[in-house]
Amino acid sequence: MAPRPLGPLVLALGGAAAVLGSVLFILWKTYFGRGRQRRWDQGEAWWGAEPARLPEWDEWEPEEEDEEEPALEELEQREVLVLGLDGSGKSTFLRVLSGKPPLEGHIPTWGFNSVRLPTKDFEVDLLEIGGNQNLRFYWKEFVNEVDVLVFMVDSADRLRLPWARQELHRLLDKDPDLPVVVVANKQDLSEALSVVELQQELGLQAIDTQREVFLLAASVAPAGPGFENPGTVHIWKLLLELLS
Ligand SMILES: Nc1nc2c(ncn2[C@@H]2O[C@H](COP(=O)(O)OP(=O)(O)OP(=O)(O)O)[C@@H](O)[C@H]2O)c(=O)[nH]1
Numbered sequence: 001m002a003p004r005p006l007g008p009l010v011l012a013l014g015g016a017a018a019v020l021g022s023v024l025f026i027l028w029k030t031y032f033g034r035g036r037q038r039r040w041d042q043g044e045a046w047w048g049a050e051p052a053r054l055p056e057w058d059e060w061e062p063e064e065e066d067e068e069e070p071a072l073e074e075l076e077q078r079e080v081l082v083l084g085l086d087g088s089g090k091s092t093f094l095r096v097l098s099g100k101p102p103l104e105g106h107i108p109t110w111g112f113n114s115v116r117l118p119t120k121d122f123e124v125d126l127l128e129i130g131g132n133q134n135l136r137f138y139w140k141e142f143v144n145e146v147d148v149l150v151f152m153v154d155s156a157d158r159l160r161l162p163w164a165r166q167e168l169h170r171l172l173d174k175d176p177d178l179p180v181v182v183v184a185n186k187q188d189l190s191e192a193l194s195v196v197e198l199q200q201e202l203g204l205q206a207i208d209t210q211r212e213v214f215l216l217a218a219s220v221a222p223a224g225p226g227f228e229n230p231g232t233v234h235i236w237k238l239l240l241e242l243l244s
């Protein structure tokens with residue numbers, strides 16, 4: 001039997017991803033697009049909607065509030081964007097950071113995935129955008145909105161390292177001042193490239209020395225027992241330093 005043509009299906013999936021990406025982009029822009037201000041200001045919904053209007057009847061009297069609600073303590077926000085090819089370990093990183101166990105297998109992120117982690121001085125929003133090829137197109141739209149970029153690399157995925165390199169450099173070109181933490185993930189795997197090899201493969205040695213680019217070896221979810229350093233702690237410590 002002749003193989004069925006995949007063209008229409010691929011087109012439909014591509015179209016769906018494009019629509020999804022646009023919607024996500026709009027959501028992101030309204031959610032993140034107000035700089036570093038707190039986004040849940042009193043009386044305002046987080047998506048920027050108008051607060052509900054009260055009816056304007058003459059006889060209508062609002063009930064007197066006895067006590068004012070105590071103001072929420074203002075904590076500044078910091079934004080970290082987590083990007084990298086599909087399967088590099090972004091969702092796993094967010095899960096482990098927020099104290100959850102890694103999921104079995106790869107469940108692709110078809111859009112955004114975020115966690116908010118409080119610290120003593122500020123709250124850190126970590127936001128992953130899926131690494132699927134259709135979503136990568138939107139990555140560059142977000143780099144100017146954040147304080148730090150984490151770029152996750154699967155150190156054992158040798159075949160796709162040139163793609164990772166290309167995407168990383170596109171992002172570096174987009175915002176020359178953005179601090180970047182490149183995570184050489186999956187160091188627990190025997191076929192993983194070392195940090196020195198990755199520095200070469202990702203073209204990091206050629207980057208302007210003024211620029212803040214860090215390359216950290218990690219294994220955010222080691223396969224099997226016996227791998228001592230899970231690798232999220234030193235990434236988190238570096239992020240806190242960069243965000244302070
Ligand atoms: N061996 C090993 N596997 C890992 C590690 N980190 C993540 N994985 C596995 O890699 C697979 C993909 O991880 P995800 O976190 O879903 O990847 P992702 O970057 O979010 O992928 P997309 O959402 O598709 O962009 C999962 O099966 C994880 O368990 C690691 O440090 N070592």
Ligand SMILES: [Mg+2]
Pocket residue numbers: 090091092107108109113128130131
């Ligand atoms: Mg994911």
